[in-house]
Amino acid sequence: MKAFLILEDGTVFTGTSIGSKKEIISEIVFNTSMTGYLEVLTDPSYAGQAVCMTYPLIGNYGICHEDQESLRPWPDGYIVRELSRMPSNFRSEDTIQNFLKQYDIPGIAGIDTRALTKLLREKGTMNGMITTDAAYKLEEIIPRLKAYNTGKVVERVTCEEKTVLKGEGPKVALMDFGAKDNIAKSLNERGCEVTVYPAFTKAEEILKTNPDGIMLSNGPGDPKECTSIIEEIKNYMTLKFLFLLFVWDISSWRLPQERTQRK
Structure with a gap:
């Protein structure tokens, strides 16, 4: 299923839906770690944000619950270039796809995460929407994105x-x-x-x-x-x-x- 990442400046990235199918608005940030994607997902610091992972392949060693930084994942959404569907690791207990679905976290794969990261570097953190609704209307979404605030997430x-x-x-x-x-x-x-x-x-x-x-x-x-x-x-x-x-x-x-x- 197609998914869309819409930024408050009007930029739209088209990719494939991963995790939950629900629609979210969140603050879009990026993480440049080459490993430790599970630690990022379970870091409470990312509550109220959708995280773009800049490393091109995410999920290749699966989910190892012992490595979690908290009991659950916290980001509102997850953005990757490519999601590994078949992890290879003797410690792996699950896949990211299942992990995201379990906690009702939507995501998007198959977009140019380098372009997104460069955009955020140049323009600063922006709010964005992850949606599977191909009939979205920018003129209605942009005001909602600009008005969004993460609020008191602590x-x-x-x-x-x-x-x-x-x-x-x-x-x-x-x-x-x-x-x-x-x-x-x-x-x-x-x-x-x-x-x-x-x-x-x-x-x-x-x-x-x-x-x-x-x-x-x-x-x-x-x-x-x-x-x-x-x-x-x-x-x-x-x-x-x-x-x-x-x-x-x-x-x-x-x-x-x-x-x-x-x-």
């Missing part, structure tokens, strides 16, 4: 309750704004006792445990939507921090400066 990906990974070393409080599982595991393997907190935990609750460090995790969405989180972060500024990608964005919002989105 609340979708954060953990529901506090968890503790016991260790004999420094005590680290990990704020889960969309943390990959490997972050807490890696700290714990190095001896740290890691306590993972939901994103909206009050600073007072964390500070009373007297942690040796506080790590603010990576996460999805626009940091300026996280106003309550930013206010709580102000209470940590006398402590030493361990920072990850999302955190640089969030912590900078406490400063009176103008910000622009990266291309």
Whole structure:
């Protein structure tokens, strides 16, 4: 079945439908990793986005659930040049096609992902639609794309309750704004006792445990939507921090400066 990727600047890519057949509007981004497509799919940082994989063949070693960074995939959509239908790997437990269908994630294959990536590089991140409706009308779709906002996605990906990974070393409080599982595991393997907190935990609750460090995790969405989180972060500024990608964005919002989105 044909599928179409329509960007807010009016560019249309035609390919083949993969995964779910549902129609979605999302922020279109790209990932240049040559391996680790399952880690990308299960990274909560991609919630609210449709991911274009620039490597030309995706799915050749299948799905190995042990390698997942969370319990489920998070992107709204998936964009590839070629999807391998017959993975070859003794660890493989499933195919990407089945994985996408299971979680109702639509995708498109067979498009020029290099051209799409170049376009996003030059014009910056754009919203787009993945649809199988060949009767689409650009004049109706473009306004919807331009009006789309990912909204507050952190609340979708954060953990529901506090968890503790016991260790004999420094005590680290990990704020889960969309943390990959490997972050807490890696700290714990190095001896740290890691306590993972939901994103909206009050600073007072964390500070009373007297942690040796506080790590603010990576996460999805626009940091300026996280106003309550930013206010709580102000209470940590006398402590030493361990920072990850999302955190640089969030912590900078406490400063009176103008910000622009990266291309």
